Amino acid sequence: MIDFNNKGFFKLKQNDEYAARVSDLLIDGEHVIDAYKSMRDGVVFTNKRIIAVNVQGLTGSKKDFTSLPYKNIVAYSVETS
Structure with missing residues:
Protein backbone atom coordinates (compact mmCIF):
# COMPACT_ATOMS: atom_id res chain seq x y z
CA MET A 1 0.00 0.00 0.00
CA ILE A 2 1.28 3.48 -0.80
CA ASP A 3 1.95 5.38 2.43
CA PHE A 4 1.37 9.03 1.53
CA ASN A 5 2.12 10.06 5.13
CA ASN A 6 5.67 8.67 4.96
CA LYS A 7 7.75 11.77 4.25
CA GLY A 8 10.80 9.61 3.47
CA PHE A 9 8.93 7.93 0.62
CA PHE A 10 8.90 11.14 -1.37
CA LYS A 11 12.68 11.67 -1.20
CA ARG A 21 11.85 -5.83 -9.74
CA VAL A 22 8.50 -5.15 -11.45
CA SER A 23 9.35 -6.62 -14.86
CA ASP A 24 7.28 -9.75 -14.17
CA LEU A 25 4.23 -7.59 -13.36
CA LEU A 26 4.15 -5.74 -16.69
CA ILE A 27 1.33 -6.52 -19.11
CA ASP A 28 1.43 -6.68 -22.92
CA GLY A 29 2.29 -3.30 -24.39
CA GLU A 30 3.45 -1.87 -21.06
CA HIS A 31 6.96 -0.50 -20.60
CA VAL A 32 8.83 1.28 -17.83
CA ILE A 33 9.24 5.04 -18.27
CA ASP A 34 11.33 5.61 -15.13
CA ALA A 35 12.03 4.11 -11.70
CA TYR A 36 12.94 5.73 -8.39
CA LYS A 37 14.11 4.57 -4.97
CA SER A 38 13.78 5.99 -1.46
CA MET A 39 15.48 4.42 1.58
CA ARG A 40 14.15 0.90 0.93
CA ASP A 41 10.98 1.45 -1.07
CA GLY A 42 10.56 2.43 -4.68
CA VAL A 43 8.13 3.61 -7.32
CA VAL A 44 8.01 2.73 -11.01
CA PHE A 45 6.22 4.79 -13.66
CA THR A 46 5.10 2.86 -16.73
CA ASN A 47 3.11 4.01 -19.75
CA LYS A 48 -0.04 2.55 -18.12
CA ARG A 49 0.29 2.90 -14.33
CA ILE A 50 2.32 3.69 -11.23
CA ILE A 51 3.68 0.71 -9.29
CA ALA A 52 4.77 1.34 -5.69
CA VAL A 53 7.14 -1.19 -4.10
CA ASN A 54 7.06 -1.40 -0.30
CA VAL A 55 9.96 -3.48 1.06
CA GLN A 56 8.98 -5.09 4.37
CA TYR A 70 -3.52 6.23 -14.64
CA LYS A 71 -7.13 5.81 -15.82
CA ASN A 72 -8.22 5.51 -12.16
CA ILE A 73 -6.62 8.78 -11.05
CA VAL A 74 -9.48 11.27 -10.86
CA ALA A 75 -7.95 14.05 -8.78
CA TYR A 76 -4.59 15.55 -7.95
CA SER A 77 -3.26 18.52 -6.04
CA VAL A 78 -0.36 20.88 -6.61
CA GLU A 79 0.93 23.27 -3.95
CA THR A 80 3.34 26.06 -4.80
CA SER A 81 5.50 28.15 -2.49
Whole structure:
Protein backbone atom coordinates (compact mmCIF):
# COMPACT_ATOMS: atom_id res chain seq x y z
CA MET A 1 0.00 0.00 0.00
CA ILE A 2 1.28 3.48 -0.80
CA ASP A 3 1.95 5.38 2.43
CA PHE A 4 1.37 9.03 1.53
CA ASN A 5 2.12 10.06 5.13
CA ASN A 6 5.67 8.67 4.96
CA LYS A 7 7.75 11.77 4.25
CA GLY A 8 10.80 9.61 3.47
CA PHE A 9 8.93 7.93 0.62
CA PHE A 10 8.90 11.14 -1.37
CA LYS A 11 12.68 11.67 -1.20
CA LEU A 12 13.26 9.70 -4.36
CA LYS A 13 16.40 9.13 -6.42
CA GLN A 14 16.43 7.68 -9.91
CA ASN A 15 17.29 3.97 -9.75
CA ASP A 16 16.75 1.24 -12.36
CA GLU A 17 16.83 -1.52 -9.72
CA TYR A 18 13.08 -1.19 -9.22
CA ALA A 19 12.35 -1.40 -12.95
CA ALA A 20 13.84 -4.90 -12.86
CA ARG A 21 11.85 -5.83 -9.74
CA VAL A 22 8.50 -5.15 -11.45
CA SER A 23 9.35 -6.62 -14.86
CA ASP A 24 7.28 -9.75 -14.17
CA LEU A 25 4.23 -7.59 -13.36
CA LEU A 26 4.15 -5.74 -16.69
CA ILE A 27 1.33 -6.52 -19.11
CA ASP A 28 1.43 -6.68 -22.92
CA GLY A 29 2.29 -3.30 -24.39
CA GLU A 30 3.45 -1.87 -21.06
CA HIS A 31 6.96 -0.50 -20.60
CA VAL A 32 8.83 1.28 -17.83
CA ILE A 33 9.24 5.04 -18.27
CA ASP A 34 11.33 5.61 -15.13
CA ALA A 35 12.03 4.11 -11.70
CA TYR A 36 12.94 5.73 -8.39
CA LYS A 37 14.11 4.57 -4.97
CA SER A 38 13.78 5.99 -1.46
CA MET A 39 15.48 4.42 1.58
CA ARG A 40 14.15 0.90 0.93
CA ASP A 41 10.98 1.45 -1.07
CA GLY A 42 10.56 2.43 -4.68
CA VAL A 43 8.13 3.61 -7.32
CA VAL A 44 8.01 2.73 -11.01
CA PHE A 45 6.22 4.79 -13.66
CA THR A 46 5.10 2.86 -16.73
CA ASN A 47 3.11 4.01 -19.75
CA LYS A 48 -0.04 2.55 -18.12
CA ARG A 49 0.29 2.90 -14.33
CA ILE A 50 2.32 3.69 -11.23
CA ILE A 51 3.68 0.71 -9.29
CA ALA A 52 4.77 1.34 -5.69
CA VAL A 53 7.14 -1.19 -4.10
CA ASN A 54 7.06 -1.40 -0.30
CA VAL A 55 9.96 -3.48 1.06
CA GLN A 56 8.98 -5.09 4.37
CA GLY A 57 10.70 -6.92 7.21
CA LEU A 58 14.26 -6.86 8.47
CA THR A 59 15.68 -8.83 5.56
CA GLY A 60 13.59 -7.13 2.89
CA SER A 61 12.55 -10.46 1.41
CA LYS A 62 8.84 -9.57 1.64
CA LYS A 63 7.61 -6.92 -0.80
CA ASP A 64 4.21 -5.32 -1.33
CA PHE A 65 3.43 -4.13 -4.87
CA THR A 66 0.64 -1.55 -5.28
CA SER A 67 -0.64 -0.77 -8.78
CA LEU A 68 -2.35 2.54 -9.55
CA PRO A 69 -3.57 2.71 -13.18
CA TYR A 70 -3.52 6.23 -14.64
CA LYS A 71 -7.13 5.81 -15.82
CA ASN A 72 -8.22 5.51 -12.16
CA ILE A 73 -6.62 8.78 -11.05
CA VAL A 74 -9.48 11.27 -10.86
CA ALA A 75 -7.95 14.05 -8.78
CA TYR A 76 -4.59 15.55 -7.95
CA SER A 77 -3.26 18.52 -6.04
CA VAL A 78 -0.36 20.88 -6.61
CA GLU A 79 0.93 23.27 -3.95
CA THR A 80 3.34 26.06 -4.80
CA SER A 81 5.50 28.15 -2.49
